[in-house]
Amino acid sequence: MLIGARPGEMTSQQQALHDAIASGPRGGVPLPFLAMLDSPGLCDAIQGVGETIRYRTTMTDRQREIAILAAAAACGSGYEWGYHDALAVKAGMTPAERTAVLDGSGAGLRPGEGAMVRYIRIAVHERRADAAELADITATLGREIATEATAIAGYYPLLALFLGAGGLDEPLPASIA
DSSP states (O other): OOSSOOTTOOOHHHHHHHHHHHTSTTSSOOHHHHHHTTSHHHHHHHHHHHHHHHHSSSSOHHHHHHHHHHHHHHHTOHHHHHHHHHHHHHTTOOHHHHHHHHTTOOTTOOTTHHHHHHHHHHHHHHSSOOHHHHHHHHHHHOHHHHHHHHHHHHHHHHHHHHHHHTTOOOOOOSSOO
């Protein structure tokens, strides 16, 4: 591990935050937060954004997992893909739909969902908001979901960066089984 807290070596502040995250709605401490525990204040702020994205948005479970998988695929985070792929299956996504997210096409998804995949891919790769895709999301899914998709497009690449800095990420799957 290049950066991040190591079990048995945490300060009292790191351990307290670790325990708070573990006892929260995630039911554990995902690897990105271990990688950022060297700065407990920063870690707490970032994990709070993630908790809001995961548990307090207007997106359905399916919409949220599509957006998160799109961000994971766009930034090449196999860890985030694997973590959220299981949640996507639980939310009812088929292998064909997950493949359309992994390849970035969004083909065959419900209205607005394909645009969300393409919007997030463009946002991650080009660091800009694509007006046409954003208009499609807004028209079909609403402004609030468009705003939440934008947050996901910025948040998950940050987690992927911490995973890489901690030597904790893994490659994306080559295909969906």
